[in-house]
Amino acid sequence: MLSLDIAFLKHGYETGTLKPEAVLDMVYDRIAARGERPVWITLVPKAAALAQLAAAPRGPLWGIPFAVKDNIDAAGLPTTAACPAFAYTPRRSAGVVERLQAAGAILIGKTNMDQFATGLVGTRSPYGICASVFSADHISGGSSSGSGVAVGAGLVAFALGTDTAGSGRVPAAFNNVVGLKPTRGLISTRGVVPACRSLDCVSVFAGTVADALAVLEAAASYDAEDAFSRRPQPAAPLPERVRFGVPAALEFFGDDAAAALFKASVERLTALGGEAVVFDFQPFRDAASLLYAGPWVAERLAAIGDFARQQPEAVNEVVRDIILGGGGHSAVDAFKAQYRLAELVRAAEAEWAKMDVMVLPTAPTIYRIDEVLADPVRLNSNLGTYTNFVNLMDLAAIAIPAGFRPDGLPFGVTLVARAFQDGALAVLADALHRALPGACIGASDVALAATPPARIQTSADCVRLAVVGAHLTGQPLHGQLTQRNARLVSTTRTAPGYSLYALKGTQPAKPGLVCDGAGAGGIEVEVYEMDLAGFGSFVALVPSPLCIGTVTLADGSEVKGFLCEGRATADALDITGFGGWRSWLASRPGERPL
Structure with missing residues (x-):
């Protein structure tokens, strides 16, 4: 077929x-x-x-x-x-x-x-x-x-x-x-x-x-x-x-x-x-019971009640009984059911x-x-x-x-x-x-x-950006993302083939991500979505030796993301084995970054 x-x-x-x-x-x-x-x-x-x-x-x-x-x-x-x-x-x-x-x-x-x-x-x-x-x-x-x-x-x-x-x-x-x-x-x-x-x-x-x-x-x-x-x-x-x-x-x-x-x-x-x-x-089961046993069935009467009353013979008997049964609920019932639903949502x-x-x-x-x-x-x-x-x-x-x-x-x-x-x-x-x-x-x-796997689509007026270091949640430059209303989409990893370095002399401390075919396990990243204007103003802030390029994620999709010029890794520390910037920082509590 x-x-x-x-x-x-x-x-x-x-x-x-x-x-x-x-x-x-x-x-x-x-x-x-x-x-x-x-x-x-x-x-x-x-x-x-x-x-x-x-x-x-x-x-x-x-x-x-x-x-x-x-x-x-x-x-x-x-x-x-x-x-x-x-x-x-x-x-x-x-x-x-x-x-x-x-x-x-x-x-x-x-x-x-x-x-x-x-x-x-x-x-x-x-x-x-x-x-x-x-x-x-x-x-x-x-x-x-x-x-x-x-x-x-x-x-x-x-x-x-x-x-x-x-x-x-x-x-x-x-x-x-x-x-x-x-x-x-x-x-x-x-x-x-x-x-x-x-x-x-x-x-x-x-x-x-x-x-x-x-x-x-x-x-x-x-x-x-x-x-x-x-x-x-x-x-x-x-x-x-x-x-x-x-x-x-x-x-x-x-x-x-x-x-x-x-x-x-x-x-x-x-x-x-x-x-x-x-x-x-139980809270979900109780909420489910409200749909037909409660006054929401009156909404069905609101939709086609006049037709069902005028031409009852035209309506399936089971359907007619359900819809016309909505007339047995009062406005007081409706408010009480709303209060009950709110209680169940809170319990949930x-x-x-x-x-x-x-x-x-x-x-x-x-x-x-x-x-x-x-x-x-x-x-x-x-x-x-x-x-x-x-x-x-x-x-x-x-x-x-x-x-x-x-x-x-x-x-x-x-x-x-x-x-x-x-x-x-x-x-x-x-x-x-x-x-x-x-x-x-x-x-x-x-x-x-x-067939191809499912991937979350990005709207035409938005860009997805993978961050790997100082812009991660809780890190010093994260505010540059929140100021642009960036929305966290996922925490994931890069595809294999990326290495991560702790760069020397950067303030605040930053890593460098390099696509060199060497890293085997993928590096932790957070993927954000922001509008085109926000993305443009964000890119203008990125200092050398960092740059924005295209990063391949573990699921094979591609997003924009932080990369590093190869020259900057000559005297940098290879921290690929830690799997990400946060893991490396956690391994050295109390120590100053390079």
Whole structure:
């Protein structure tokens, strides 16, 4: 099966070995072979997709085929939210669709979903029930069912979902793909039919974390027309040795195979250098219960209550009962629930003090379609055990594949971190995904190992700078960075091949980093991000024999960084063996630098 991962397609387009017209032909052939229903609600005609391609800007996603959940507006295509009687045809696309098409991506169609984005199962749609790509008898997960299946089946390179309670994560687990749920407000929700407007997120399904990050980079932007849009905020980087939290008690509802796969994920994360810590999940569990048992369900009534009251027969029975049930909550209930949530967020701070991220089962188990139809509310609630709290508590999350049960059904885990740590969290998730033996993308035979790893993107108006000595946190010249609003991105190491010298006669004392091919272990650096103006004024301060060049990091990425002229090392002390400036200083307490 030809891979649809973004890096592969872009390389093919750049080298001429692939033509986007041929890729679109293949996409439509695959859709025809599978059948339009139940994955799609509205399919863009192939001729219209080719017309999009002809007019598409040559942006970072040029020629990349994608799909959107059918509660997200696309100009000229009906938005149904999986309810035919609700349908309307917008003249303008949602903000996120506008940005993706401005980046050159090609919209293929609108995907099936749990009606009005109410459910985690994928069974609540008049357009048919999507099944997992691995079993026609098992649910695909919802509410973004069609988007998860479209990526898992290799019909598009990526797809948009929405995620209020886990809808961008559960379908990822059940279709062996990645589900990125960003910090609330990073991607505009203008033009999205609300579920709970104060909590809704647009999510990304992709075959790899790298692809999901590439889409997030193109899609994320402050939108003044969206009252809930937020500007990115500085976030503490994840340390090299990540403390990852594992709940003291876990519920798998009798699924021993899922429990074993989760345990294996914890072991892989530990083998990658992480430190497992046990934490109390109760504050998070209690917050999760507020989403449907509390007054937030009234937000669903605020979104479509008039329609549900006027045309109750047009709404799925389970969905109708949930939405109209929101009318039983008062304003007093809403305030009391907000107070309770604030208490739980405060209680959770004590647990966050123990850990940098948490690792959870994306869903505790997977159910057959007939089981869900027979018991739709209870089983749906079980699936949200580890997802419902995330947006209420303003956290970022990413779901990744974590292996297969003996019966061939997929399992996934989710990493959760504080708001705005999306990039660093995704890189960690990618490392864990790549540690999974024999990992393939979706239901294909495309090996994950054949795709490039995830890297945090730098915005076009920012520069990343690696510092190695007197500008490190706590060192004498660190203020030159803080004065320019530089943001610490990560603490990491250089690639092998760098040597570090303690220079003589510098005030304050400074080291010199030289790329000479000799150092074997890499040198500790801190990587900062700053705007172009700040970077320019910073470079003007750099004295000889130091200079700013290009430094290769341990993950193979390149950033600007401090280097040293070779002449200055003739009488300098080689301290490469200490692995970094701080380690060398710590080895000589009370002594004056050279």
